[in-house]
Amino acid sequence: MRFAEIETFRALMRGSSTRKAAALLHVTQPAISQSLKRLEAQAGMLLFQRTGGRLVPTPEARALWIEVERVFIGMDAIEHRVKSLRDFGVTQLELSCFPAYGLGFMPRALARLKAHRGASPWPQVSLQVLSSKDVRDRVAMGISDFGLMADELSLEGIDHSTFSRLPGVVVMPEGHALARFKTVKPEQLAEAPFLALNPEDPSHQRLEAALAPYGVAPRVLVQTPYAASVCEMALRGLGVGLVNPITALDYVERGLVVRRLSIDVHFTCILALPAGKVLSATARDFLSLMRLQLAEDEKRMQRHLR
Missing domain, CATH: 3.40.190.10 (Periplasmic binding protein-like II)
Structure with a gap:
Protein backbone atom coordinates (compact mmCIF):
# COMPACT_ATOMS: atom_id res chain seq x y z
CA MET A 1 0.00 0.00 0.00
CA ARG A 2 1.68 3.18 -1.20
CA PHE A 3 1.69 6.47 0.69
CA ALA A 4 0.00 8.17 -2.28
CA GLU A 5 -3.06 5.95 -1.80
CA ILE A 6 -3.13 6.78 1.91
CA GLU A 7 -3.02 10.49 1.03
CA THR A 8 -5.93 9.96 -1.36
CA PHE A 9 -7.92 8.18 1.34
CA ARG A 10 -7.32 11.01 3.79
CA ALA A 11 -8.32 13.64 1.23
CA LEU A 12 -11.52 11.74 0.44
CA MET A 13 -12.40 11.47 4.13
CA ARG A 14 -11.90 15.21 4.48
CA GLY A 15 -13.62 16.19 1.23
CA SER A 16 -16.36 13.56 0.70
CA SER A 17 -16.00 13.78 -3.11
CA THR A 18 -13.37 13.18 -5.77
CA ARG A 19 -13.62 16.84 -6.81
CA LYS A 20 -12.78 18.15 -3.34
CA ALA A 21 -10.10 15.51 -2.81
CA ALA A 22 -8.50 16.43 -6.14
CA ALA A 23 -8.46 20.09 -5.12
CA LEU A 24 -6.85 19.24 -1.78
CA LEU A 25 -4.08 17.21 -3.44
CA HIS A 26 -3.78 19.38 -6.58
CA VAL A 27 -4.39 16.45 -8.93
CA THR A 28 -7.16 15.50 -11.37
CA GLN A 29 -10.40 13.75 -10.42
CA PRO A 30 -9.55 10.70 -12.60
CA ALA A 31 -6.27 10.37 -10.68
CA ILE A 32 -8.20 10.32 -7.42
CA SER A 33 -10.63 7.70 -8.75
CA GLN A 34 -7.80 5.45 -9.96
CA SER A 35 -5.94 5.81 -6.66
CA LEU A 36 -9.10 4.87 -4.73
CA LYS A 37 -9.63 1.79 -6.91
CA ARG A 38 -6.06 0.64 -6.20
CA LEU A 39 -6.49 1.27 -2.48
CA GLU A 40 -9.75 -0.71 -2.25
CA ALA A 41 -8.24 -3.53 -4.33
CA GLN A 42 -5.20 -3.74 -2.07
CA ALA A 43 -7.32 -3.52 1.08
CA GLY A 44 -9.76 -6.13 -0.21
CA MET A 45 -12.77 -4.17 1.02
CA LEU A 46 -15.12 -1.40 0.02
CA LEU A 47 -14.18 1.87 1.73
CA PHE A 48 -16.78 4.23 0.25
CA GLN A 49 -20.38 3.92 -0.88
CA ARG A 50 -21.14 5.94 -4.03
CA THR A 51 -24.34 7.88 -3.31
CA GLY A 52 -25.64 10.74 -5.45
CA GLY A 53 -22.22 11.95 -6.50
CA ARG A 54 -20.89 11.75 -2.95
CA LEU A 55 -18.59 9.21 -1.36
CA VAL A 56 -19.96 7.98 1.96
CA PRO A 57 -17.34 6.28 4.17
CA THR A 58 -18.10 2.71 5.25
CA PRO A 59 -17.61 1.67 8.91
CA GLU A 60 -14.32 0.07 7.83
CA ALA A 61 -13.18 3.39 6.36
CA ARG A 62 -13.99 5.23 9.59
CA ALA A 63 -11.98 2.68 11.58
CA LEU A 64 -9.04 3.04 9.18
CA TRP A 65 -9.34 6.86 9.35
CA ILE A 66 -8.32 6.82 13.03
CA GLU A 67 -5.06 5.03 12.24
CA VAL A 68 -4.36 7.20 9.20
CA GLU A 69 -4.74 10.38 11.26
CA ARG A 70 -2.20 9.05 13.75
CA VAL A 71 0.27 8.60 10.90
CA PHE A 72 -0.26 12.16 9.69
CA ILE A 73 0.06 13.56 13.22
CA GLY A 74 3.45 11.86 13.32
CA MET A 75 4.34 13.32 9.91
CA ASP A 76 3.37 16.80 11.09
CA ALA A 77 5.59 16.33 14.13
CA ILE A 78 8.49 15.30 11.88
CA GLU A 79 8.00 18.38 9.70
CA HIS A 80 7.94 20.58 12.81
CA ARG A 81 11.13 18.91 14.03
CA VAL A 82 12.91 19.38 10.70
CA LYS A 83 11.96 23.08 10.63
CA SER A 84 13.11 23.50 14.23
CA LEU A 85 16.46 21.82 13.49
CA ARG A 86 16.93 23.95 10.38
CA ASP A 87 16.09 27.21 12.13
CA PHE A 88 17.52 26.67 15.61
CA GLY A 89 19.76 23.60 15.58
CA VAL A 90 19.48 20.77 18.10
CA THR A 91 17.15 21.69 20.96
CA GLN A 92 18.67 20.64 24.27
CA LEU A 93 15.48 21.02 26.29
CA GLU A 94 12.14 20.21 24.66
CA LEU A 95 9.21 20.89 26.99
CA SER A 96 5.44 20.52 26.70
CA CYS A 97 3.02 21.88 29.27
CA PHE A 98 -0.73 22.32 29.73
CA PRO A 99 -1.91 25.93 30.12
CA ALA A 100 -2.52 25.81 33.90
CA TYR A 101 1.26 25.59 34.46
CA GLY A 102 2.56 26.70 31.07
CA LEU A 103 1.57 30.37 31.21
CA GLY A 104 3.04 31.35 34.59
CA PHE A 105 4.77 28.53 36.41
CA MET A 106 7.04 27.36 33.58
CA PRO A 107 8.28 30.88 32.76
CA ARG A 108 9.12 31.31 36.47
CA ALA A 109 10.97 27.99 36.45
CA LEU A 110 12.88 28.97 33.30
CA ALA A 111 13.88 32.26 34.94
CA ARG A 112 15.21 30.18 37.84
CA LEU A 113 17.17 28.07 35.34
CA LYS A 114 18.65 31.24 33.82
CA ALA A 115 19.78 32.45 37.24
CA HIS A 116 21.09 29.00 38.13
CA ARG A 117 23.28 28.71 35.04
CA GLY A 118 24.83 32.13 35.50
CA ALA A 119 27.59 32.56 32.94
CA SER A 120 27.24 28.98 31.66
CA PRO A 121 25.95 28.58 28.09
CA TRP A 122 22.16 28.68 27.81
CA PRO A 123 20.65 25.47 26.40
CA GLN A 124 18.40 25.70 23.36
CA VAL A 125 14.91 25.53 24.92
CA SER A 126 11.50 24.90 23.36
CA LEU A 127 8.41 25.39 25.55
CA GLN A 128 5.15 24.34 23.89
CA VAL A 129 1.96 25.23 25.79
CA LEU A 130 -0.67 22.75 24.63
CA SER A 131 -3.74 20.80 25.67
CA SER A 132 -3.08 17.86 27.99
CA LYS A 133 -3.86 15.49 25.11
CA ASP A 134 -1.24 17.11 22.89
CA VAL A 135 1.26 17.08 25.77
CA ARG A 136 0.71 13.36 26.24
CA ASP A 137 1.01 12.68 22.50
CA ARG A 138 4.26 14.65 22.13
CA VAL A 139 5.75 12.87 25.14
CA ALA A 140 4.60 9.44 23.91
CA MET A 141 6.22 10.12 20.51
CA GLY A 142 9.47 11.18 22.20
CA ILE A 143 9.29 14.73 20.85
CA SER A 144 9.36 16.27 24.35
CA ASP A 145 11.90 15.47 27.04
CA PHE A 146 8.99 15.61 29.46
CA GLY A 147 5.67 17.35 29.94
CA LEU A 148 3.19 18.53 32.53
CA MET A 149 -0.48 17.64 32.05
CA ALA A 150 -3.77 17.32 33.90
CA ASP A 151 -4.94 13.96 35.25
CA GLU A 152 -7.88 13.61 32.85
CA LEU A 153 -6.37 11.25 30.26
CA SER A 154 -5.08 7.71 29.97
CA LEU A 155 -1.40 7.43 30.87
CA GLU A 156 -0.84 4.29 28.83
CA GLY A 157 2.35 4.37 26.78
CA ILE A 158 4.24 6.91 28.91
CA ASP A 159 6.13 6.92 32.18
CA HIS A 160 4.59 9.23 34.74
CA SER A 161 4.46 10.44 38.32
CA THR A 162 2.58 13.07 40.29
CA PHE A 163 4.28 16.45 40.02
CA SER A 164 1.84 18.24 42.32
CA ARG A 165 -1.42 17.55 44.15
CA LEU A 166 -2.78 20.72 45.72
CA PRO A 167 -6.09 21.81 47.27
CA GLY A 168 -7.99 24.23 45.07
CA VAL A 265 -11.06 19.45 46.21
CA HIS A 266 -7.59 18.89 44.86
CA PHE A 267 -5.88 19.61 41.55
CA THR A 268 -3.35 17.11 40.25
CA CYS A 269 -0.55 17.81 37.79
CA ILE A 270 1.10 14.81 36.12
CA LEU A 271 4.75 14.68 35.09
CA ALA A 272 4.81 12.73 31.81
CA LEU A 273 8.00 11.19 30.40
CA PRO A 274 8.74 9.10 27.29
CA ALA A 275 8.56 5.41 28.20
CA GLY A 276 11.97 3.98 29.01
CA LYS A 277 13.89 7.13 28.06
CA VAL A 278 16.69 8.39 30.29
CA LEU A 279 16.56 12.13 30.87
CA SER A 280 19.52 14.23 29.81
CA ALA A 281 21.55 16.02 32.48
CA THR A 282 20.03 19.33 31.34
CA ALA A 283 16.50 17.96 31.66
CA ARG A 284 17.24 16.47 35.10
CA ASP A 285 18.67 19.76 36.33
CA PHE A 286 15.68 21.71 35.09
CA LEU A 287 13.23 19.25 36.64
CA SER A 288 14.96 19.74 40.00
CA LEU A 289 14.64 23.50 39.60
CA MET A 290 10.96 23.12 38.72
CA ARG A 291 10.39 21.31 42.01
CA LEU A 292 12.16 24.11 43.87
CA GLN A 293 9.98 26.65 42.06
CA LEU A 294 6.86 24.67 42.97
CA ALA A 295 7.83 24.70 46.65
CA GLU A 296 8.43 28.46 46.50
CA ASP A 297 5.10 29.04 44.75
CA GLU A 298 3.29 27.03 47.40
CA LYS A 299 4.85 29.16 50.14
CA ARG A 300 3.88 32.37 48.33
CA MET A 301 0.30 31.16 48.01
CA GLN A 302 0.13 30.32 51.71
CA ARG A 303 1.03 33.93 52.50
CA HIS A 304 -1.91 35.12 50.40
CA LEU A 305 -4.25 32.69 52.14
CA ARG A 306 -3.55 33.97 55.67
Whole structure:
Protein backbone atom coordinates (compact mmCIF):
# COMPACT_ATOMS: atom_id res chain seq x y z
CA MET A 1 0.00 0.00 0.00
CA ARG A 2 1.68 3.18 -1.20
CA PHE A 3 1.69 6.47 0.69
CA ALA A 4 0.00 8.17 -2.28
CA GLU A 5 -3.06 5.95 -1.80
CA ILE A 6 -3.13 6.78 1.91
CA GLU A 7 -3.02 10.49 1.03
CA THR A 8 -5.93 9.96 -1.36
CA PHE A 9 -7.92 8.18 1.34
CA ARG A 10 -7.32 11.01 3.79
CA ALA A 11 -8.32 13.64 1.23
CA LEU A 12 -11.52 11.74 0.44
CA MET A 13 -12.40 11.47 4.13
CA ARG A 14 -11.90 15.21 4.48
CA GLY A 15 -13.62 16.19 1.23
CA SER A 16 -16.36 13.56 0.70
CA SER A 17 -16.00 13.78 -3.11
CA THR A 18 -13.37 13.18 -5.77
CA ARG A 19 -13.62 16.84 -6.81
CA LYS A 20 -12.78 18.15 -3.34
CA ALA A 21 -10.10 15.51 -2.81
CA ALA A 22 -8.50 16.43 -6.14
CA ALA A 23 -8.46 20.09 -5.12
CA LEU A 24 -6.85 19.24 -1.78
CA LEU A 25 -4.08 17.21 -3.44
CA HIS A 26 -3.78 19.38 -6.58
CA VAL A 27 -4.39 16.45 -8.93
CA THR A 28 -7.16 15.50 -11.37
CA GLN A 29 -10.40 13.75 -10.42
CA PRO A 30 -9.55 10.70 -12.60
CA ALA A 31 -6.27 10.37 -10.68
CA ILE A 32 -8.20 10.32 -7.42
CA SER A 33 -10.63 7.70 -8.75
CA GLN A 34 -7.80 5.45 -9.96
CA SER A 35 -5.94 5.81 -6.66
CA LEU A 36 -9.10 4.87 -4.73
CA LYS A 37 -9.63 1.79 -6.91
CA ARG A 38 -6.06 0.64 -6.20
CA LEU A 39 -6.49 1.27 -2.48
CA GLU A 40 -9.75 -0.71 -2.25
CA ALA A 41 -8.24 -3.53 -4.33
CA GLN A 42 -5.20 -3.74 -2.07
CA ALA A 43 -7.32 -3.52 1.08
CA GLY A 44 -9.76 -6.13 -0.21
CA MET A 45 -12.77 -4.17 1.02
CA LEU A 46 -15.12 -1.40 0.02
CA LEU A 47 -14.18 1.87 1.73
CA PHE A 48 -16.78 4.23 0.25
CA GLN A 49 -20.38 3.92 -0.88
CA ARG A 50 -21.14 5.94 -4.03
CA THR A 51 -24.34 7.88 -3.31
CA GLY A 52 -25.64 10.74 -5.45
CA GLY A 53 -22.22 11.95 -6.50
CA ARG A 54 -20.89 11.75 -2.95
CA LEU A 55 -18.59 9.21 -1.36
CA VAL A 56 -19.96 7.98 1.96
CA PRO A 57 -17.34 6.28 4.17
CA THR A 58 -18.10 2.71 5.25
CA PRO A 59 -17.61 1.67 8.91
CA GLU A 60 -14.32 0.07 7.83
CA ALA A 61 -13.18 3.39 6.36
CA ARG A 62 -13.99 5.23 9.59
CA ALA A 63 -11.98 2.68 11.58
CA LEU A 64 -9.04 3.04 9.18
CA TRP A 65 -9.34 6.86 9.35
CA ILE A 66 -8.32 6.82 13.03
CA GLU A 67 -5.06 5.03 12.24
CA VAL A 68 -4.36 7.20 9.20
CA GLU A 69 -4.74 10.38 11.26
CA ARG A 70 -2.20 9.05 13.75
CA VAL A 71 0.27 8.60 10.90
CA PHE A 72 -0.26 12.16 9.69
CA ILE A 73 0.06 13.56 13.22
CA GLY A 74 3.45 11.86 13.32
CA MET A 75 4.34 13.32 9.91
CA ASP A 76 3.37 16.80 11.09
CA ALA A 77 5.59 16.33 14.13
CA ILE A 78 8.49 15.30 11.88
CA GLU A 79 8.00 18.38 9.70
CA HIS A 80 7.94 20.58 12.81
CA ARG A 81 11.13 18.91 14.03
CA VAL A 82 12.91 19.38 10.70
CA LYS A 83 11.96 23.08 10.63
CA SER A 84 13.11 23.50 14.23
CA LEU A 85 16.46 21.82 13.49
CA ARG A 86 16.93 23.95 10.38
CA ASP A 87 16.09 27.21 12.13
CA PHE A 88 17.52 26.67 15.61
CA GLY A 89 19.76 23.60 15.58
CA VAL A 90 19.48 20.77 18.10
CA THR A 91 17.15 21.69 20.96
CA GLN A 92 18.67 20.64 24.27
CA LEU A 93 15.48 21.02 26.29
CA GLU A 94 12.14 20.21 24.66
CA LEU A 95 9.21 20.89 26.99
CA SER A 96 5.44 20.52 26.70
CA CYS A 97 3.02 21.88 29.27
CA PHE A 98 -0.73 22.32 29.73
CA PRO A 99 -1.91 25.93 30.12
CA ALA A 100 -2.52 25.81 33.90
CA TYR A 101 1.26 25.59 34.46
CA GLY A 102 2.56 26.70 31.07
CA LEU A 103 1.57 30.37 31.21
CA GLY A 104 3.04 31.35 34.59
CA PHE A 105 4.77 28.53 36.41
CA MET A 106 7.04 27.36 33.58
CA PRO A 107 8.28 30.88 32.76
CA ARG A 108 9.12 31.31 36.47
CA ALA A 109 10.97 27.99 36.45
CA LEU A 110 12.88 28.97 33.30
CA ALA A 111 13.88 32.26 34.94
CA ARG A 112 15.21 30.18 37.84
CA LEU A 113 17.17 28.07 35.34
CA LYS A 114 18.65 31.24 33.82
CA ALA A 115 19.78 32.45 37.24
CA HIS A 116 21.09 29.00 38.13
CA ARG A 117 23.28 28.71 35.04
CA GLY A 118 24.83 32.13 35.50
CA ALA A 119 27.59 32.56 32.94
CA SER A 120 27.24 28.98 31.66
CA PRO A 121 25.95 28.58 28.09
CA TRP A 122 22.16 28.68 27.81
CA PRO A 123 20.65 25.47 26.40
CA GLN A 124 18.40 25.70 23.36
CA VAL A 125 14.91 25.53 24.92
CA SER A 126 11.50 24.90 23.36
CA LEU A 127 8.41 25.39 25.55
CA GLN A 128 5.15 24.34 23.89
CA VAL A 129 1.96 25.23 25.79
CA LEU A 130 -0.67 22.75 24.63
CA SER A 131 -3.74 20.80 25.67
CA SER A 132 -3.08 17.86 27.99
CA LYS A 133 -3.86 15.49 25.11
CA ASP A 134 -1.24 17.11 22.89
CA VAL A 135 1.26 17.08 25.77
CA ARG A 136 0.71 13.36 26.24
CA ASP A 137 1.01 12.68 22.50
CA ARG A 138 4.26 14.65 22.13
CA VAL A 139 5.75 12.87 25.14
CA ALA A 140 4.60 9.44 23.91
CA MET A 141 6.22 10.12 20.51
CA GLY A 142 9.47 11.18 22.20
CA ILE A 143 9.29 14.73 20.85
CA SER A 144 9.36 16.27 24.35
CA ASP A 145 11.90 15.47 27.04
CA PHE A 146 8.99 15.61 29.46
CA GLY A 147 5.67 17.35 29.94
CA LEU A 148 3.19 18.53 32.53
CA MET A 149 -0.48 17.64 32.05
CA ALA A 150 -3.77 17.32 33.90
CA ASP A 151 -4.94 13.96 35.25
CA GLU A 152 -7.88 13.61 32.85
CA LEU A 153 -6.37 11.25 30.26
CA SER A 154 -5.08 7.71 29.97
CA LEU A 155 -1.40 7.43 30.87
CA GLU A 156 -0.84 4.29 28.83
CA GLY A 157 2.35 4.37 26.78
CA ILE A 158 4.24 6.91 28.91
CA ASP A 159 6.13 6.92 32.18
CA HIS A 160 4.59 9.23 34.74
CA SER A 161 4.46 10.44 38.32
CA THR A 162 2.58 13.07 40.29
CA PHE A 163 4.28 16.45 40.02
CA SER A 164 1.84 18.24 42.32
CA ARG A 165 -1.42 17.55 44.15
CA LEU A 166 -2.78 20.72 45.72
CA PRO A 167 -6.09 21.81 47.27
CA GLY A 168 -7.99 24.23 45.07
CA VAL A 169 -8.50 27.85 46.07
CA VAL A 170 -11.62 29.97 45.65
CA VAL A 171 -10.90 33.02 43.47
CA MET A 172 -12.89 36.26 43.43
CA PRO A 173 -12.47 40.00 42.79
CA GLU A 174 -11.47 42.49 45.46
CA GLY A 175 -14.41 43.64 47.55
CA HIS A 176 -16.45 40.50 46.94
CA ALA A 177 -18.82 39.49 49.74
CA LEU A 178 -16.93 36.22 50.30
CA ALA A 179 -13.58 38.01 50.61
CA ARG A 180 -14.24 38.79 54.28
CA PHE A 181 -14.05 35.08 55.13
CA LYS A 182 -10.73 33.25 55.51
CA THR A 183 -12.38 30.00 54.47
CA VAL A 184 -15.34 29.56 52.12
CA LYS A 185 -17.93 26.93 53.06
CA PRO A 186 -19.80 24.79 50.52
CA GLU A 187 -23.14 26.53 51.00
CA GLN A 188 -21.48 29.92 50.35
CA LEU A 189 -20.53 28.82 46.84
CA ALA A 190 -24.22 28.84 45.96
CA GLU A 191 -24.47 32.54 46.82
CA ALA A 192 -22.53 33.88 43.82
CA PRO A 193 -22.38 33.23 40.07
CA PHE A 194 -19.87 30.42 39.56
CA LEU A 195 -17.11 30.27 36.95
CA ALA A 196 -16.65 26.56 36.31
CA LEU A 197 -14.10 24.42 34.57
CA ASN A 198 -15.60 22.15 31.92
CA PRO A 199 -17.57 19.10 33.13
CA GLU A 200 -14.95 16.66 31.80
CA ASP A 201 -12.27 18.26 33.99
CA PRO A 202 -11.50 15.90 36.93
CA SER A 203 -11.46 18.81 39.39
CA HIS A 204 -14.97 19.82 38.24
CA GLN A 205 -16.14 16.28 38.93
CA ARG A 206 -14.41 16.21 42.32
CA LEU A 207 -16.04 19.52 43.26
CA GLU A 208 -19.50 18.22 42.33
CA ALA A 209 -18.92 15.05 44.37
CA ALA A 210 -17.65 17.03 47.38
CA LEU A 211 -20.63 19.41 47.30
CA ALA A 212 -23.27 16.71 46.86
CA PRO A 213 -23.51 15.77 50.59
CA TYR A 214 -24.27 19.43 51.34
CA GLY A 215 -26.99 19.63 48.70
CA VAL A 216 -25.11 22.45 46.99
CA ALA A 217 -25.06 23.01 43.23
CA PRO A 218 -23.23 26.20 42.16
CA ARG A 219 -25.05 28.58 39.81
CA VAL A 220 -22.75 28.25 36.81
CA LEU A 221 -22.43 31.46 34.81
CA VAL A 222 -19.62 30.41 32.45
CA GLN A 223 -17.83 27.13 31.72
CA THR A 224 -14.30 27.08 30.31
CA PRO A 225 -11.49 24.54 29.91
CA TYR A 226 -8.89 26.96 31.27
CA ALA A 227 -8.22 27.93 34.88
CA ALA A 228 -6.52 31.08 33.59
CA SER A 229 -9.83 32.14 32.05
CA VAL A 230 -11.60 31.52 35.37
CA CYS A 231 -9.07 33.80 37.10
CA GLU A 232 -9.37 36.49 34.44
CA MET A 233 -13.16 36.46 34.62
CA ALA A 234 -13.10 36.54 38.43
CA LEU A 235 -10.80 39.58 38.28
CA ARG A 236 -13.39 41.31 36.09
CA GLY A 237 -16.17 40.67 38.57
CA LEU A 238 -18.10 37.96 36.76
CA GLY A 239 -18.21 35.64 39.75
CA VAL A 240 -16.15 33.19 41.79
CA GLY A 241 -14.37 29.98 40.81
CA LEU A 242 -12.20 27.16 42.10
CA VAL A 243 -8.76 26.74 40.53
CA ASN A 244 -5.30 25.31 41.03
CA PRO A 245 -3.40 27.63 43.42
CA ILE A 246 -0.36 27.66 41.12
CA THR A 247 -2.49 29.14 38.36
CA ALA A 248 -4.14 31.63 40.74
CA LEU A 249 -0.71 32.86 41.80
CA ASP A 250 -0.27 34.42 38.37
CA TYR A 251 -3.16 36.81 39.13
CA VAL A 252 -2.97 37.73 42.82
CA GLU A 253 -0.60 40.64 42.17
CA ARG A 254 -3.24 42.06 39.82
CA GLY A 255 -5.81 42.06 42.60
CA LEU A 256 -7.31 38.57 42.50
CA VAL A 257 -8.45 37.47 45.96
CA VAL A 258 -7.88 33.84 46.98
CA ARG A 259 -9.53 31.96 49.83
CA ARG A 260 -9.43 28.41 51.13
CA LEU A 261 -12.35 26.05 50.58
CA SER A 262 -13.40 24.18 53.71
CA ILE A 263 -13.73 20.86 51.85
CA ASP A 264 -10.94 19.09 49.98
CA VAL A 265 -11.06 19.45 46.21
CA HIS A 266 -7.59 18.89 44.86
CA PHE A 267 -5.88 19.61 41.55
CA THR A 268 -3.35 17.11 40.25
CA CYS A 269 -0.55 17.81 37.79
CA ILE A 270 1.10 14.81 36.12
CA LEU A 271 4.75 14.68 35.09
CA ALA A 272 4.81 12.73 31.81
CA LEU A 273 8.00 11.19 30.40
CA PRO A 274 8.74 9.10 27.29
CA ALA A 275 8.56 5.41 28.20
CA GLY A 276 11.97 3.98 29.01
CA LYS A 277 13.89 7.13 28.06
CA VAL A 278 16.69 8.39 30.29
CA LEU A 279 16.56 12.13 30.87
CA SER A 280 19.52 14.23 29.81
CA ALA A 281 21.55 16.02 32.48
CA THR A 282 20.03 19.33 31.34
CA ALA A 283 16.50 17.96 31.66
CA ARG A 284 17.24 16.47 35.10
CA ASP A 285 18.67 19.76 36.33
CA PHE A 286 15.68 21.71 35.09
CA LEU A 287 13.23 19.25 36.64
CA SER A 288 14.96 19.74 40.00
CA LEU A 289 14.64 23.50 39.60
CA MET A 290 10.96 23.12 38.72
CA ARG A 291 10.39 21.31 42.01
CA LEU A 292 12.16 24.11 43.87
CA GLN A 293 9.98 26.65 42.06
CA LEU A 294 6.86 24.67 42.97
CA ALA A 295 7.83 24.70 46.65
CA GLU A 296 8.43 28.46 46.50
CA ASP A 297 5.10 29.04 44.75
CA GLU A 298 3.29 27.03 47.40
CA LYS A 299 4.85 29.16 50.14
CA ARG A 300 3.88 32.37 48.33
CA MET A 301 0.30 31.16 48.01
CA GLN A 302 0.13 30.32 51.71
CA ARG A 303 1.03 33.93 52.50
CA HIS A 304 -1.91 35.12 50.40
CA LEU A 305 -4.25 32.69 52.14
CA ARG A 306 -3.55 33.97 55.67
